[in-house]
Amino acid sequence: MLYVVLLFVVVSFFLYVLLGGADFGAGTLELFSAPDHKKSIKKTVYSVMGPVWEANHIWIIILIVILWIAFPDFYNIIIIYMHIPLTLILLGITLRGVAFVFRHYDAVKDNSQHLYDRMFEFSCLVTPIFLGMTFGALLNGDIQTLEQAPNADFYDLYVYPWLQPFPILTGFFFSTLCVFLAATFLIGEAQDYEKRMYMRKARVAIIAVVFFGFITIGTGYVQGNEFSMEFVTNPLAIGAVTLSGILLYPLWRVIQIGRVIWSRFLAGLQVLLILFAAIGTHFPNLIITKQGPVSLLDHAAPEKVMDVLGISLIIGGALIIPGLIHLLKSFRMIKVLEERD
Template identity: 30%
Template sequence: MELTTVWFTLIALLWTGYFVLEGFDFGVGVLLPLLAPRRDPHGETDRRVMINTIGPVWDGNEVWLLVAGGATFAAFPEWYATLFSGFYLPLLLILLALIVRGVAFEFRGKLDDPRWRRACDLAIFWGSALPAFLWGVAFANIVRGVPMNAAHHVTGNLFGMLNPYALLGGLATFAVFTLHGAVFLALKADGEVRYRARDLLTRAWAPVVAVAAGFLLVSQIEHGKAWTSAVAVVAAVALVGGVAAGLRGREGWAFAGTAVAIAATVTTLFGDLWPHVLPSTTSDAFSLTVHNAASSHYTLGVMTWVAVVFTPVVLAYQAWTYWVFRARLTRETVLGTAPGAGGVAGAEHGAAR
């Protein structure tokens, strides 16, 4: 297998890991005002429960994005340069949203002031909702292609990226990530937060499945291949299966189903894209492919050995983190009145005290 193919596949795997893991982070942030309303006398405690479910892992999940960006820069510098210039505004909005969200997580508990906590909660909501939507818009445009000239400069603008297919992609990622977050909360929390998450799953699954299936269908009609159509079917079946498991109270299987659905969808999109990395709608001769956008063979070879050595270490560490913080959280846990609450509170990173 050519090294360009290897690195295209690895980058697809990195984005898959990012969307599967950061997807439920985004979902929890979006659901914060819905599952823990301020009018509820226990609202503040329930918001702490929700934030603490992702407190030990959210920053580790974002590492997948950093590595995906770094791998793209090193393996396909022409792709990286064109993306970050042509998609400058949406990527800047995503970056700013992630920064504001991270600051809100870290500093929410630094001031014992309801107004401060309310501002941080709004930052967490919008810092989750905007990337959840804009990542779908960005990837839909990557698969669809953008106006690009012979110098590989994107000649379109932001409004051109807000085409119907891209907006459908953004709506699909926003909806699926939100559902993924609800399933994660049902798996990771207990008590009122868990029951509200399961109730939301009961009420919201139908439109989410419809939007996701619509996006997959349009993607395959416009850009699909035979094998990616099969993977798209796997994504749809996994999503429906995850919903069915969630409705029966099988949260672990439900989370596995939504995770597989997201992973299969990312696989479908990268498969539809291959061998391009960024198609040109101006002329196919101007498109970027894994061949004309790649680094030298020597560079790819060195990177491959580095990935072989360090990737298992990173995966093992992250798996260990999830194992350590596998216990369900309750109101009693975050208030410090449950057995073992001290250990959990010590891992909150100051996000929800």
């Protein structure tokens, strides 16, 4: 059952980055748009996010629960030593949800709507940055546990690891990736000039993703980051990044001609390749401390716990996934057979 549990970890992580990331990117896209575009973007974002914006969080909840039950030591390091950025992430998700609801359902329409708009936009910008910073900190090699450094102060243990150049750049990289996903997905929800607007924004986002990707890995390499050093020499990582780069041209082309299904498929494939390069090629050592890597599989739960968890995930998946598919189809968000020109 270990492989079933790991499969759900991978799928949950990928779907949250893909779907939840697109949600965050939509708010960031609205924030950095011209005033005359904000109204149309707000309307489009609401029509797309409205039915599923809470459902997308199910994937990160599943991921957290799996880590907590199946890989407790790995989970403890994340929760304890990354508790500040994680708290800010939760605050951002909460503020985004509150703002999303009140800016559409508040009975009183006054200047407070502008406050809700700014709250929604900035929380969508900041939250993925802290998500990326947390991930970057786990791989940067600056984490030290109390057992390893019993005399370390609060700053060294809980602040310094995630407030470094590599984690910060990783945060900006993930934020631009979210904007890229949002702009690409929204092409299929827009009409006429709005579609051309999203196409332009998607192309700019592609450039930003490539820029921050190279800057992030380059910074880690210059600093002697173990993850970055291995990343640029690992054949699988190099292959995934190379393939991702090759796919930029067809992705650019389908965005230019507005091919909805192909642009979404290639965008999802780009994300999958990036995650594979960053995580798959370094699995299971997904945390790097000052004393060395920490494996996800270190001190995993007993086999009986894995069996129960695996069976529960299979049953839960069989119940939840059809319902989510029905939800998406009901709101015409699955358009595999519907190519819009």
